Amino acid sequence: MPAPSGNPRRSLLDRPGGALLIVAFIFGTGYMIGAIIAKLHPRTPDSTAATRPASSNPSTDATPLAIGDRIDLHMADQQAPASEKITTMTIDPQGSIRIPLIGSLKASGMTPGQVEQAIARAYRSANLVPGMEVKVTRSK
Numbered sequence: 001m002p003a004p005s006g007n008p009r010r011s012l013l014d015r016p017g018g019a020l021l022i023v024a025f026i027f028g029t030g031y032m033i034g035a036i037i038a039k040l041h042p043r044t045p046d047s048t049a050a051t052r053p054a055s056s057n058p059s060t061d062a063t064p065l066a067i068g069d070r071i072d073l074h075m076a077d078q079q080a081p082a083s084e085k086i087t088t089m090t091i092d093p094q095g096s097i098r099i100p101l102i103g104s105l106k107a108s109g110m111t112p113g114q115v116e117q118a119i120a121r122a123y124r125s126a127n128l129v130p131g132m133e134v135k136v137t138r139s140k
Helices: 018-040 047-051 112-125
Strands: 070-077 085-090 096-099 103-106 132-138
Touching (some): 070 096, 096 112
């Protein structure tokens, strides 16, 4: 039956707040579908990343790092080819270094190998990069 001539039918987009209602509906539907998929296929922790050493070639330097020491930090995600990044940094007066996405990490008093393990553990526990390969060497 046609609409009365005095009150023409308007689409949902022509009504106030109609576009917002459509966006909310699409977002809600996507959220529900994502929740259903998550229930059907739960994530399992990457057991190989947890057992993998922090570095395939751990540092053999047994001398503890000290405030003012310069180090080269080599980091690479084992899942992403050509992702290695080398950063030269100095241990600050508080004995810490700044690690991308992690923040400050105590480094003085630790050997380069211990710092490698601490950085890899921090990325794993923050669930950022489970397969982070880390190498710490003294700068020359």
